[in-house]
Each structure stands twice: as C-alpha cells, then as structure tokens.
Amino acid sequence: MKFTDSPVIELPVHNAILSIQQDNGSFHVGTSVWPCSLVLVKFAERWAPLPGPNLRPTTTPNPYAQLLDFGSKRGVELGAGCGAAGMGFYLLGLTDVILTDISPVMPALKRNLKNNKSVLAKTLKHSVLYWNNADQIKSLKPPYDFVLATDVVYIEESVGPLISAMEALVSDDGVILLGYQLRSPEAHKLFWEMSEKVFEIEKVPHEDLHPEYAYEEADVYIFRKKKKEEEKMEDIP
Numbered sequence: 118m119k120f121t122d123s124p125v126i127e128l129p130v131h132n133a134i135l136s137i138q139q140d141n142g143s144f145h146v147g148t149s150v151w152p153c154s155l156v157l158v159k160f161a162e163r164w165a166p167l168p169g170p171n172l173r174p175t176t177t178p179n180p181y182a183q184l185l186d187f188g189s190k191r192g193v194e195l196g197a198g199c200g201a202a203g204m205g206f207y208l209l210g211l212t213d214v215i216l217t218d219i220s221p222v223m224p225a226l227k228r229n230l231k232n233n234k235s236v237l238a239k240t241l242k243h244s245v246l247y248w249n250n251a252d253q254i255k256s257l258k259p260p261y262d263f264v265l266a267t268d269v270v271y272i273e274e275s276v277g278p279l280i281s282a283m284e285a286l287v288s289d290d291g292v293i294l295l296g297y298q299l300r301s302p303e304a305h306k307l308f309w310e311m312s313e314k315v316f317e318i319e320k321v322p323h324e325d326l327h328p329e330y331a332y333e334e335a336d337v338y339i340f341r342k343k344k345k346e347e348e349k350m351e352d353i354p
C-alpha cells in the first residue's frame with residue numbers, strides 16, 4: 118500500500134471516489150488522513166454485502182457478511198479527523214452515520230464533507246465530541262450499532278475517556294470497528310489492558326484485509342461488549 122502526503126487523498130469505494138483534503142503541515146493530527154482509516158474502509162468494502170440485490174457469488178464464503186450488514190443500522194465515528202472512515206462507511210451502506218471530533222478539527226471535517234457532497238448525495242451529520250464529555254455523549258443519543266475509530270490511540274491520558282466513550286456509545290449487541298496502529302508504547306499498553314477488561318476482542322487476519330490497502334503495522338479489530346455473567350447463563354440452552 119502506498120501512502121502519500123499529497124494535499125488530496127483519493128479513496129475509491131465501489132463505484133465512487135472520495136477526495137479527501139488534508140493538511141499535513143498543520144499542527145493538528147486531525148487534519149491529516151491517517152492510513153488506518155483507508156485500511157478499515159477497504160476491509161469493509163471487500164466484505165460488506167452490496168446494497169441492493171446481492172451479486173456476490175454465493176459460493177464464496179463471507180465470514181463478515183453478518184457483521185457488515187449495515188441495513189437500517191446506526192453508526193458514530195470517534196476522532197473522525199478528515200472523515201475518511203465515516204464517509205467510506207456511508208458509501209458502503211451505513212447511511213445513518215455521524216462523524217465526531219474536537220472543535221479545532223471541525224473546519225477540516227466540514228470542508229471534506231462539503232467537498233464530497235456530490236459523491237455522498239448529502240452532507241453527512243457531524244458533531245463536536247470530546248471523549249470525556251458525558252453531556253456530549255448523551256446528546257448523541259446512544260446506543261449505536263457501529264462505533265468506528267481509526268488511529269485514535271496515541272495519548273495515554275485519553276485512553277480512559279476513549280474506552281468509556283466507546284462503551285457508552287455502542288449497543289450491547291453492537292460492534293466497535295477499530296483501525297489500529299501502534300503510535301505510543303504507553304498509550305498502547307494501557308489501551309489494550311483496559312480494553313480487554315471491557316470488550317471481547319477479535320483481530321482481523323491480515324489476509325482478510327484489502328490486499329492493496331494493507332501494511333504490516335496496521336490492524337483492524339472488532340470489539341464487542343463483554344456479556345455479564347447472568348447474560349451468559351441465559352445463552353445456555
């Protein structure tokens with residue numbers, strides 16, 4: 118997979134092409150397109166059932182067909198930055214999606230949503246969300262079937278609020294789809310320690326990623342809320 122620091126990143130999703138403007142010279146990490154976002158979208162594009170009549174040959178087993186069935190589901194993206202993941206998932210059928218980030222990133226996010234309006238056929242919903250702000254989380258009216266997040270683990274102090282926000286936003290039977298790359302050893306250690314306590318974690322094998330949008334350091338994870346003891350008992354026939 119080739120990455121570029123060019124001012125515009127083009128991301129093909131099925132028959133559409135998103136053009137995402139980035140500003141790598143800015144002081145804010147949210148104004149760049151981070152490659153994990155492209156890896157996550159292209160993984161989902163590879164496996165998501167096509168909207169409308171399913172033309173995928175039924176002989177090909179699809180282990181992600183159920184997971185990535187977006188019909189009438191709700192999604193929220195955390196730390197959306199320039200919006201690549203949220204916009205990509207919208208094109209894949211997650212049409213009720215809201216992209217969130219902190220205030221300083223909103224101009225870059227809004228510009229990209231506006232620039233892609235013709236491809237998306239609308240301006241996608243967006244909202245300011247600081248992960249430690251319980252009122253903002255509440256105003257998003259959780260729970261969500263999908264929480265999307267890419268390259269959001271890089272500050273140790275933000276790990277706790279990030280995991281709490283994920284937990285508060287995802288429904289009991291929903292999923293968190295995470296595009297991940299190690300950015301800070303301290304944040305990494307704390308994130309996985311805390312996540313394992315709250316979520317069942319599944320790592321997507323690298324061979325299931327999109328072959329042209331994969332690289333060694335990038336991973337896709339699927340998180341589900343851990344079931345409480347009494348719920349586990351109910352599952353036993």
Ligand SMILES: C[S@@+](CC[C@H](N)C(=O)[O-])C[C@H]1O[C@@H](n2cnc3c(N)ncnc32)[C@H](O)[C@@H]1O
Nearest residue numbers: 146147150151154196197198246247248267268
């Ligand atoms: C490395 S950027 C990734 C941006 C985008 N997801 C991507 O993959 O291109 C991390 C994003 O997380 C956001 N972020 C960091 N800490 C945050 C916090 N405490 N609350 C909300 N967003 C936060 C940043 O503003 C930034 O947009």
